[in-house]
Amino acid sequence: MLELRDLHFAVDRGDGPEGGGKRGIINGINFNFEKGKFYAITGPNGSGKTTLAKLIMGINPTTSGSIIFDGQDITGLSITDRAKAGIAYSFQQPARFKGITFRELLSIATGIDEEQKLISLLMRVGICPMDFLEKAVDAKLSGGEIKKIELATTIARNPKLAIYDEPDTGIDLWTIGPMVDLLKREQKNYGTTTIVVSHNKVFLEAADEILIINGGRIVFRGILDEAMALLNDLSICSFKPCCEGEDQNVRCFR
Ligand SMILES: Nc1ncnc2c1ncn2[C@@H]1O[C@H](COP(=O)(O)OP(=O)(O)OP(=O)(O)O)[C@@H](O)[C@H]1O
Numbered sequence: 001m002l003e004l005r006d007l008h009f010a011v012d013r014g015d016g017p018e019g020g021g022k023r024g025i026i027n028g029i030n031f032n033f034e035k036g037k038f039y040a041i042t043g044p045n046g047s048g049k050t051t052l053a054k055l056i057m058g059i060n061p062t063t064s065g066s067i068i069f070d071g072q073d074i075t076g077l078s079i080t081d082r083a084k085a086g087i088a089y090s091f092q093q094p095a096r097f098k099g100i101t102f103r104e105l106l107s108i109a110t111g112i113d114e115e116q117k118l119i120s121l122l123m124r125v126g127i128c129p130m131d132f133l134e135k136a137v138d139a140k141l142s143g144g145e146i147k148k149i150e151l152a153t154t155i156a157r158n159p160k161l162a163i164y165d166e167p168d169t170g171i172d173l174w175t176i177g178p179m180v181d182l183l184k185r186e187q188k189n190y191g192t193t194t195i196v197v198s199h200n201k202v203f204l205e206a207a208d209e210i211l212i213i214n215g216g217r218i219v220f221r222g223i224l225d226e227a228m229a230l231l232n233d234l235s236i237c238s239f240k241p242c243c244e245g246e247d248q249n250v251r252c253f254r
Pocket of ligand 1: 011025043044045046047048049050051052
């Protein structure tokens with residue numbers, strides 16, 4: 001249902017020490033996402049996961065290669081046209097809007113303003129209507145609250161393909177399990193093809209297939225058990241031979 005053909009995304013290096021030219025962020029990705037499957041995309045920080053997700057949604061422009069969605073070449077389509085075609089994207093850092101409530105946001109996203117329908121929608125996505133419907137979607141919301149609203153708004157659009165970029169950021173321990181269950185339920189009940197960008201093992205366990213991205217390339221596709229060896233390997237610092245970090249009291253996070 002979604003095919004990525006030799007996808008590239010490069011940016012200008014600018015006038016930095018590496019001296020102009022282009023830097024490849026996504027370096028030739030080929031992949032066919034099957035209808036109704038649940039995919040988790042993982043990999044080290046800065047490996048290109050969010051960039052890839054944004055290329056699919058059209059937030060980043062493709063440098064070369066193509067994106068085929070339901071048989072249609074969408075490479076040149078705008079975000080709006082991709083949304084109309086059935087792709088929805090849940091941001092890692094969702095936007096906040098001054099002077100707008102969740103009720104209004106949800107109505108704009110879905111075209112529904114009937115009270116009972118909005119309430120059923122929120123029940124479906126596991127959000128308490130009493131608590132959330134009149135909340136202002138502004139800077140006063142907590143990080144977890146805005147993520148719940150973002151996720152609910154994405155699901156409410158009934159997309160054919162839903163992309164969630166780190167949906168558990170800021171989400172409390174009690175919500176992560178139900179959140180995974182919710183995304184699996186949407187996949188099962190509505191046949192939603194689901195792509196979750198995540199470092200969290202619960203999403204990797206829930207996935208039908210895992211993709212590991214490193215250096216803007218797919219370096220693994222398969223199930224979690226088979227992915228573990230590579231995931232452990234990627235946690236080892238590649239600068240260790242030339243860095244004296246091991247002998248220092250304060251080390252980097254790797
Ligand atoms: N428009 C852009 N211009 C310049 N550099 C960019 C741009 N978009 C992404 N990058 C760079 O590309 C690299 C990959 O970024 P990306 O956000 O895709 O990483 P990620 O794998 O999602 O990381 P994380 O796990 O930390 O969220 C980073 O070094 C980032 O700074």
